Amino acid sequence: MKKKKGMTASQRIAHFFKHYFVLLLLALGCAVLSVLLIAFCA
Protein backbone atom coordinates (compact mmCIF):
# COMPACT_ATOMS: atom_id res chain seq x y z
CA MET A 1 0.00 0.00 0.00
CA LYS A 2 2.87 2.30 0.86
CA LYS A 3 4.52 2.14 -2.55
CA LYS A 4 5.91 5.60 -3.16
CA LYS A 5 5.09 6.97 -6.55
CA GLY A 6 7.42 9.11 -8.67
CA MET A 7 10.70 8.14 -6.99
CA THR A 8 13.47 6.06 -8.45
CA ALA A 9 15.62 3.82 -6.29
CA SER A 10 18.55 6.30 -6.33
CA GLN A 11 16.22 9.16 -5.37
CA ARG A 12 14.91 7.07 -2.52
CA ILE A 13 18.43 6.36 -1.28
CA ALA A 14 19.32 10.08 -1.58
CA HIS A 15 16.14 10.97 0.30
CA PHE A 16 16.98 8.45 3.02
CA PHE A 17 20.50 9.87 3.46
CA LYS A 18 19.20 13.44 3.45
CA HIS A 19 16.85 12.61 6.31
CA TYR A 20 19.14 10.41 8.35
CA PHE A 21 22.51 12.05 7.70
CA VAL A 22 22.80 13.40 11.25
CA LEU A 23 21.86 10.03 12.72
CA LEU A 24 24.43 8.35 10.48
CA LEU A 25 27.13 10.78 11.64
CA LEU A 26 26.20 10.19 15.28
CA ALA A 27 26.29 6.43 14.74
CA LEU A 28 29.69 6.71 13.04
CA GLY A 29 31.00 8.82 15.92
CA CYS A 30 29.76 6.34 18.51
CA ALA A 31 31.21 3.44 16.52
CA VAL A 32 34.64 5.07 16.24
CA LEU A 33 34.67 5.88 19.96
CA SER A 34 33.54 2.34 20.84
CA VAL A 35 36.20 0.75 18.65
CA LEU A 36 38.88 2.98 20.14
CA LEU A 37 37.63 2.09 23.61
CA ILE A 38 37.56 -1.64 22.94
CA ALA A 39 40.95 -1.58 21.24
CA PHE A 40 42.37 0.48 24.08
CA CYS A 41 40.99 -1.81 26.76
CA ALA A 42 41.96 -5.05 25.02
Place this chain on the structure above:
Amino acid sequence: MQEFLKGIFSDVDINLLVTRIIFVAALTCVYFLFFYYAKKRNLQLYTYIVISVVVVLFVLSFLTTSAELRFYVYIILALLMVLGLMLFISDISRHIFRLSLKRKSFRENLADHYGSEDLRKSVSEIIKSCLRLSKTDTGALIVLADHMSDEILESGIKVNSEITAELIETLFFPKTPLHDGAVIITANKVLSAGCYLPLTQAQNLPREFGTRHRAAIGVAAAFPDCTAIVVSEETGIISAMHDGKIKRYLDSRQLQDILECAMGLADESAEERLWGEK
Protein backbone atom coordinates in the same frame (compact mmCIF):
# COMPACT_ATOMS: atom_id res chain seq x y z
CA MET B 1 45.00 6.74 26.14
CA GLN B 2 47.04 9.54 24.52
CA GLU B 3 49.88 7.11 23.86
CA PHE B 4 47.41 4.64 22.46
CA LEU B 5 45.95 7.24 20.08
CA LYS B 6 49.45 8.24 18.96
CA GLY B 7 50.23 4.55 18.47
CA ILE B 8 47.31 4.09 16.13
CA PHE B 9 48.69 6.62 13.69
CA SER B 10 52.42 5.87 14.11
CA ASP B 11 52.61 2.13 13.40
CA VAL B 12 50.04 1.40 10.74
CA ASP B 13 49.55 -2.31 10.39
CA ILE B 14 47.40 -2.77 7.29
CA ASN B 15 45.62 -5.87 8.60
CA LEU B 16 44.77 -4.19 11.87
CA LEU B 17 43.59 -1.09 10.03
CA VAL B 18 41.29 -3.09 7.75
CA THR B 19 39.91 -5.02 10.72
CA ARG B 20 39.23 -1.78 12.55
CA ILE B 21 37.55 -0.18 9.54
CA ILE B 22 35.29 -3.21 9.16
CA PHE B 23 34.57 -3.14 12.88
CA VAL B 24 33.73 0.59 12.73
CA ALA B 25 31.46 0.02 9.72
CA ALA B 26 29.64 -2.84 11.48
CA LEU B 27 29.22 -0.88 14.69
CA THR B 28 28.01 2.17 12.71
CA CYS B 29 25.30 -0.03 11.21
CA VAL B 30 24.29 -1.29 14.65
CA TYR B 31 24.20 2.19 16.21
CA PHE B 32 22.40 3.60 13.19
CA LEU B 33 19.78 0.87 13.46
CA PHE B 34 19.17 1.80 17.10
CA PHE B 35 19.02 5.53 16.41
CA TYR B 36 16.77 5.00 13.39
CA TYR B 37 14.21 2.96 15.31
CA ALA B 38 14.49 5.29 18.32
CA LYS B 39 13.60 8.21 16.04
CA LYS B 40 10.74 6.27 14.47
CA ARG B 41 9.34 5.45 17.88
CA ASN B 42 9.94 8.96 19.24
CA LEU B 43 12.42 7.55 21.77
CA GLN B 44 15.13 10.14 21.12
CA LEU B 45 16.02 9.90 24.81
CA TYR B 46 17.53 6.49 24.07
CA THR B 47 19.75 8.07 21.39
CA TYR B 48 20.96 10.72 23.84
CA ILE B 49 21.62 8.11 26.54
CA VAL B 50 23.67 5.93 24.17
CA ILE B 51 25.71 8.89 22.90
CA SER B 52 26.31 10.19 26.45
CA VAL B 53 27.36 6.76 27.73
CA VAL B 54 29.85 6.24 24.89
CA VAL B 55 31.28 9.77 25.26
CA VAL B 56 31.50 9.47 29.07
CA LEU B 57 33.26 6.09 28.77
CA PHE B 58 35.66 7.56 26.26
CA VAL B 59 36.46 10.54 28.50
CA LEU B 60 36.78 8.24 31.52
CA SER B 61 39.32 6.13 29.66
CA PHE B 62 41.66 9.15 29.66
CA LEU B 63 41.42 9.41 33.42
CA THR B 64 41.65 5.83 34.65
CA THR B 65 43.85 2.89 33.91
CA SER B 66 42.76 0.32 31.37
CA ALA B 67 42.49 -2.56 33.85
CA GLU B 68 39.78 -0.83 35.86
CA LEU B 69 37.89 0.27 32.82
CA ARG B 70 37.95 -2.86 30.67
CA PHE B 71 35.26 -4.73 32.58
CA TYR B 72 32.87 -1.77 32.64
CA VAL B 73 33.40 -0.92 28.98
CA TYR B 74 32.48 -4.41 27.85
CA ILE B 75 29.51 -4.68 30.21
CA ILE B 76 28.09 -1.26 29.37
CA LEU B 77 28.51 -1.63 25.60
CA ALA B 78 26.93 -5.09 25.72
CA LEU B 79 24.06 -3.75 27.83
CA LEU B 80 23.46 -0.92 25.35
CA MET B 81 23.27 -3.41 22.48
CA VAL B 82 20.93 -5.76 24.34
CA LEU B 83 18.72 -2.89 25.49
CA GLY B 84 18.50 -1.54 21.96
CA LEU B 85 17.69 -4.95 20.59
CA MET B 86 15.01 -5.52 23.23
CA LEU B 87 13.41 -2.11 22.66
CA PHE B 88 13.17 -2.37 18.91
CA ILE B 89 12.97 -6.11 18.30
CA SER B 90 9.33 -5.84 17.17
CA ASP B 91 10.18 -3.09 14.65
CA ILE B 92 13.21 -4.93 13.37
CA SER B 93 11.32 -8.20 12.96
CA ARG B 94 8.44 -6.38 11.24
CA HIS B 95 10.81 -4.76 8.76
CA ILE B 96 12.56 -8.05 8.05
CA PHE B 97 9.14 -9.63 7.56
CA ARG B 98 8.16 -6.83 5.18
CA LEU B 99 11.36 -7.24 3.17
CA SER B 100 10.59 -10.91 2.78
CA LEU B 101 7.05 -9.98 1.73
CA LYS B 102 8.43 -7.70 -0.99
CA ARG B 103 10.66 -10.47 -2.28
CA LYS B 104 8.14 -13.25 -2.28
CA SER B 105 4.92 -11.26 -2.61
CA PHE B 106 2.88 -14.21 -1.43
CA ARG B 107 0.23 -12.07 0.15
CA GLU B 108 -2.58 -11.69 -2.31
CA ASN B 109 -4.00 -8.33 -1.27
CA LEU B 110 -1.02 -6.06 -1.84
CA ALA B 111 -1.41 -2.69 -3.49
CA ASP B 112 0.49 -3.82 -6.58
CA HIS B 113 -2.45 -6.01 -7.43
CA TYR B 114 -4.74 -3.03 -7.56
CA GLY B 115 -4.69 -0.14 -9.97
CA SER B 116 -4.62 3.41 -8.68
CA GLU B 117 -8.19 3.84 -9.97
CA ASP B 118 -9.43 1.13 -7.60
CA LEU B 119 -7.53 2.69 -4.71
CA ARG B 120 -8.93 6.15 -5.50
CA LYS B 121 -12.43 4.69 -5.56
CA SER B 122 -11.79 3.17 -2.13
CA VAL B 123 -10.51 6.52 -0.86
CA SER B 124 -13.69 8.24 -1.99
CA GLU B 125 -15.80 5.51 -0.38
CA ILE B 126 -13.98 5.93 2.94
CA ILE B 127 -14.39 9.73 2.76
CA LYS B 128 -18.08 9.35 2.00
CA SER B 129 -18.59 7.02 4.95
CA CYS B 130 -16.56 9.22 7.33
CA LEU B 131 -18.54 12.33 6.41
CA ARG B 132 -21.84 10.54 6.88
CA LEU B 133 -20.71 9.03 10.19
CA SER B 134 -19.53 12.48 11.29
CA LYS B 135 -22.89 14.03 10.39
CA THR B 136 -24.77 11.45 12.46
CA ASP B 137 -22.24 11.60 15.35
CA THR B 138 -21.46 7.91 15.02
CA GLY B 139 -18.11 6.86 16.45
CA ALA B 140 -15.73 5.15 14.06
CA LEU B 141 -12.14 3.96 14.01
CA ILE B 142 -10.58 2.98 10.69
CA VAL B 143 -6.99 1.80 10.48
CA LEU B 144 -5.18 1.74 7.13
CA ALA B 145 -2.07 -0.38 7.36
CA ASP B 146 0.35 -2.16 5.07
CA HIS B 147 0.58 -5.13 7.35
CA MET B 148 -1.22 -5.47 10.62
CA SER B 149 -0.18 -7.88 13.32
CA ASP B 150 -2.13 -11.14 13.32
CA GLU B 151 -2.87 -10.64 17.00
CA ILE B 152 -4.89 -7.49 16.23
CA LEU B 153 -6.54 -8.96 13.13
CA GLU B 154 -7.62 -12.04 15.04
CA SER B 155 -9.08 -9.97 17.89
CA GLY B 156 -11.87 -8.95 15.50
CA ILE B 157 -14.05 -10.64 12.94
CA LYS B 158 -12.65 -11.36 9.50
CA VAL B 159 -14.52 -9.44 6.81
CA ASN B 160 -12.22 -9.53 3.76
CA SER B 161 -14.48 -7.48 1.58
CA GLU B 162 -14.37 -4.64 -0.93
CA ILE B 163 -14.39 -1.14 0.57
CA THR B 164 -17.77 0.52 0.27
CA ALA B 165 -19.22 3.43 2.24
CA GLU B 166 -22.31 1.36 3.08
CA LEU B 167 -20.22 -1.48 4.52
CA ILE B 168 -18.17 0.86 6.73
CA GLU B 169 -21.28 2.66 7.96
CA THR B 170 -22.96 -0.64 8.71
CA LEU B 171 -19.93 -1.88 10.64
CA PHE B 172 -20.03 1.20 12.88
CA PHE B 173 -23.80 1.28 13.31
CA PRO B 174 -24.47 1.57 17.08
CA LYS B 175 -25.72 -1.44 19.04
CA THR B 176 -24.39 -3.90 16.50
CA PRO B 177 -21.80 -6.48 17.61
CA LEU B 178 -18.92 -5.08 15.53
CA HIS B 179 -19.35 -1.35 16.04
CA ASP B 180 -17.14 -1.13 19.14
CA GLY B 181 -13.75 -1.80 17.64
CA ALA B 182 -11.50 -0.88 14.77
CA VAL B 183 -11.96 -1.65 11.12
CA ILE B 184 -8.65 -2.67 9.56
CA ILE B 185 -8.11 -1.83 5.90
CA THR B 186 -5.13 -3.26 4.06
CA ALA B 187 -4.49 -2.47 0.40
CA ASN B 188 -7.96 -2.43 -1.08
CA LYS B 189 -9.85 -4.65 1.33
CA VAL B 190 -11.66 -4.34 4.63
CA LEU B 191 -9.76 -7.12 6.35
CA SER B 192 -11.26 -7.23 9.80
CA ALA B 193 -13.79 -5.39 11.95
CA GLY B 194 -14.34 -5.04 15.69
CA CYS B 195 -10.59 -5.32 16.37
CA TYR B 196 -9.01 -4.35 19.67
CA LEU B 197 -6.03 -2.06 19.47
CA PRO B 198 -3.26 -1.20 21.95
CA LEU B 199 -4.19 1.98 23.87
CA THR B 200 -1.66 4.75 24.29
CA GLN B 201 -0.60 5.59 27.84
CA ALA B 202 0.24 9.20 26.95
CA GLN B 203 -0.96 11.68 29.57
CA ASN B 204 -0.77 14.93 27.61
CA LEU B 205 -3.83 14.36 25.43
CA PRO B 206 -6.89 16.64 25.19
CA ARG B 207 -9.72 15.89 27.62
CA GLU B 208 -12.14 14.98 24.85
CA PHE B 209 -9.91 12.12 23.66
CA GLY B 210 -11.65 8.94 24.74
CA THR B 211 -10.74 5.29 24.35
CA ARG B 212 -11.29 5.36 20.60
CA HIS B 213 -8.79 8.20 20.11
CA ARG B 214 -6.35 6.57 22.53
CA ALA B 215 -6.55 3.32 20.56
CA ALA B 216 -5.91 5.21 17.32
CA ILE B 217 -2.87 6.98 18.79
CA GLY B 218 -1.67 3.69 20.27
CA VAL B 219 -1.84 1.79 17.00
CA ALA B 220 -0.32 4.69 15.02
CA ALA B 221 2.60 4.78 17.46
CA ALA B 222 3.05 1.01 17.52
CA PHE B 223 2.90 0.68 13.72
CA PRO B 224 4.57 3.76 12.23
CA ASP B 225 3.39 2.97 8.71
CA CYS B 226 -0.28 2.85 9.54
CA THR B 227 -2.78 5.69 9.53
CA ALA B 228 -5.79 5.72 11.83
CA ILE B 229 -8.94 7.74 11.11
CA VAL B 230 -11.27 8.48 14.02
CA VAL B 231 -14.76 9.93 13.95
CA SER B 232 -15.70 11.20 17.39
CA GLU B 233 -18.99 9.93 18.79
CA GLU B 234 -19.47 13.06 20.93
CA THR B 235 -18.61 15.80 18.47
CA GLY B 236 -18.45 14.14 15.05
CA ILE B 237 -14.96 15.59 14.58
CA ILE B 238 -12.81 13.59 12.16
CA SER B 239 -9.19 13.12 13.25
CA ALA B 240 -6.24 11.25 11.77
CA MET B 241 -3.23 9.77 13.52
CA HIS B 242 0.01 8.72 11.86
CA ASP B 243 3.42 7.94 13.34
CA GLY B 244 2.70 9.71 16.64
CA LYS B 245 1.23 12.79 14.92
CA ILE B 246 -2.38 13.89 15.23
CA LYS B 247 -4.48 15.98 12.83
CA ARG B 248 -7.93 17.09 13.93
CA TYR B 249 -10.97 18.89 12.49
CA LEU B 250 -10.46 17.35 9.06
CA ASP B 251 -12.63 18.27 6.11
CA SER B 252 -13.14 16.08 3.06
CA ARG B 253 -10.18 17.63 1.17
CA GLN B 254 -7.71 17.05 4.02
CA LEU B 255 -9.12 13.58 4.59
CA GLN B 256 -8.59 12.79 0.92
CA ASP B 257 -4.94 13.90 1.11
CA ILE B 258 -4.37 11.77 4.21
CA LEU B 259 -6.05 8.71 2.72
CA GLU B 260 -4.15 9.08 -0.56
CA CYS B 261 -0.90 9.18 1.41
CA ALA B 262 -1.95 6.11 3.39
CA MET B 263 -2.87 4.24 0.21
CA GLY B 264 0.47 5.15 -1.42
CA LEU B 265 -1.18 7.31 -4.08
CA ALA B 266 0.68 10.46 -3.09
CA ASP B 267 4.42 10.99 -3.48
CA GLU B 268 6.90 11.40 -0.64
CA SER B 269 6.89 15.23 -0.74
CA ALA B 270 3.10 15.35 -0.36
CA GLU B 271 3.39 13.06 2.64
CA GLU B 272 6.03 15.34 4.15
CA ARG B 273 3.88 18.40 3.62
CA LEU B 274 1.03 16.63 5.36
CA TRP B 275 2.73 14.97 8.28
CA GLY B 276 6.03 16.81 8.47
CA GLU B 277 9.47 15.30 8.22
CA LYS B 278 9.83 11.73 9.38
